[in-house]
Amino acid sequence: MSKVSQAMGNGGAAVDAQTLKDPNYCPPLKEAIPLGLQHVLAMFAGNVTVPIIIAGVAGLSGGDKIFLIQTAMFVAGVATLIQTIGFGPVGARLPIVQGTSFAFIPIMIPIVKTAGLGALFASAAIGGVFHFFLGTFIGRLRGCLPPLVTGIVVLSIGLALIPIGIKYAAGGAGPVPDFGAWHHLGLALLVIVVTLGVKFMAKGFLSASAILVGLVVGYLVAIPMGMVDFGRVGSADWFAVPSLLQYGFEINMAAVAGMLLISVVSAIETVGDISGITTGGAGREATDKELAGGTMADGLGTAVGALFGAMPNTSYSQNVGLVALTGVMSRHVVTCGAVFLIVAGLFPKIGAVISVMPNAVLGGASIIMFGMIAGAGLKLLSMTSLSRRDMVIIAVSLGIGLGLKSVPEAVAAFPATAKILLTSGLAPAAFLAVMLNLIIPKEASEEA
Numbered sequence: 001m002s003k004v005s006q007a008m009g010n011g012g013a014a015v016d017a018q019t020l021k022d023p024n025y026c027p028p029l030k031e032a033i034p035l036g037l038q039h040v041l042a043m044f045a046g047n048v049t050v051p052i053i054i055a056g057v058a059g060l061s062g063g064d065k066i067f068l069i070q071t072a073m074f075v076a077g078v079a080t081l082i083q084t085i086g087f088g089p090v091g092a093r094l095p096i097v098q099g100t101s102f103a104f105i106p107i108m109i110p111i112v113k114t115a116g117l118g119a120l121f122a123s124a125a126i127g128g129v130f131h132f133f134l135g136t137f138i139g140r141l142r143g144c145l146p147p148l149v150t151g152i153v154v155l156s157i158g159l160a161l162i163p164i165g166i167k168y169a170a171g172g173a174g175p176v177p178d179f180g181a182w183h184h185l186g187l188a189l190l191v192i193v194v195t196l197g198v199k200f201m202a203k204g205f206l207s208a209s210a211i212l213v214g215l216v217v218g219y220l221v222a223i224p225m226g227m228v229d230f231g232r233v234g235s236a237d238w239f240a241v242p243s244l245l246q247y248g249f250e251i252n253m254a255a256v257a258g259m260l261l262i263s264v265v266s267a268i269e270t271v272g273d274i275s276g277i278t279t280g281g282a283g284r285e286a287t288d289k290e291l292a293g294g295t296m297a298d299g300l301g302t303a304v305g306a307l308f309g310a311m312p313n314t315s316y317s318q319n320v321g322l323v324a325l326t327g328v329m330s331r332h333v334v335t336c337g338a339v340f341l342i343v344a345g346l347f348p349k350i351g352a353v354i355s356v357m358p359n360a361v362l363g364g365a366s367i368i369m370f371g372m373i374a375g376a377g378l379k380l381l382s383m384t385s386l387s388r389r390d391m392v393i394i395a396v397s398l399g400i401g402l403g404l405k406s407v408p409e410a411v412a413a414f415p416a417t418a419k420i421l422l423t424s425g426l427a428p429a430a431f432l433a434v435m436l437n438l439i440i441p442k443e444a445s446e447e448a
Contacts, residue, residue, distance in 0.1 A: 036336030074345025079301025127259030128303025151380030158374025168363030191364025401429025
């Protein structure tokens with residue numbers, strides 16, 4: 001079946017392939033709505049995973065946890081509209097879906113533990129503004145961030161996150177009385193098995209939504225096991241508008257420095273996603289205007305979202321693959337999905353249902369998602385020659401970055417500000433990768 005017939009396989013008239021490549025093409029609502037929902041379902045699991053993890057680190061439960069999930073959905077929808085509709089130079093005006101970013105988790109966890117949620121959202125807002133201005137000169141940074149550097153950064157993100165997934169699979173990141181019990185591990189294993197089965201035995205959109213299917217199956221199995229408490233769902237409001245500065249606004253320089261560093265990484269990731277969408281969906285290179293507008297929208301979404309209590313936003317790579325799969329480049333399709341996210345974010349009952357998901361279910365999905373991030377880093381590194389110079393840069397960056405994260409006591413003598421950055425795992429790895437790549441001369445064989 002061709003991509004055109006797949007996209008219009010619900011009874012709509014056939015549309016030529018060239019029209020489907022036009023971002024401004026507006027399909028009939030009976031086709032645009034289901035295609036938009038596909039985009040939402042493909043990113044939904046990842047979008048709510050980040051606030052659930054941070055809520056666990058912060059020791060939040062009940063209404064606070066529901067609030068973070070609610071704002072994640074609401075802000076993802078608003079940020080997506082900024083990308084698809086745009087205004088002035090802001091917005092790529094492409095089918096780009098925004099959602100909470102995994103890349104920031106390694107820096108958000110130490111911020112929350114040492115400085116609190118007020119410092120987290122203040123630094124995210126400042127980082128978003130910085131990210132916005134990166135869009136004005138993002139093209140000049142690409143030369144300083146070759147696959148060697150970006151590969152190390154992405155790999156370190158995945159490796160830093162995997163232990164979190166294991167902790168959740170065993171029962172949770174906080175103090176859990178039955179941590180490591182068989183019912184936790186078995187539930188996580190079920191999610192992994194179902195996800196892999198759907199991913200490789202199904203086709204098309206169902207395969208692209210394998211993680212969501214795994215989460216739903218794990219959730220349903222956990223109910224008769226007595227692992228789901230629906231009490232909090234009943235007490236949640238039916239309708240509520242996310243409030244501003246729920247957790248305050250506290251500027252912490254270490255938190256800000258960490259956010260600024262990861263914002264550069266996130267901006268480069270967005271450039272890659274925009275390029276992937278135009279290449280896979282339209283068969284062309286992204287324009288400078290699209291790259292700049294998309295990066296600015298990325299930063300604006302993060303800055304505005306932080307004021308409402310949402311984690312930093314970024315473009316979602318899984319939706320890039322979905323555009324290539326369906327062959328539909330219409331930004332209006334994603335706009336329909338964004339409206340659904342906004343509506344879902346206005347009903348705390350939805351967030352409450354998600355908030356009572358057992359940690360083990362989330363852990364099984366997280367292991368796969370975080371492992372895929374590490375795999376993406378390895379794929380980037382495979383694009384380099386991996387010379388002796390490259391191997392030394394990889395060894396020093398990962399060795400120090402992940403080593404300090406594993407043994408935070410090693411920096412006990414440092415000031416509190418430095419501790420947050422040094423023990424994040426990502427910040428020292430990214431800094432060393434960039435600096436060593438600039439300082440260490442290339443070997444003669446590489447220059448030839």
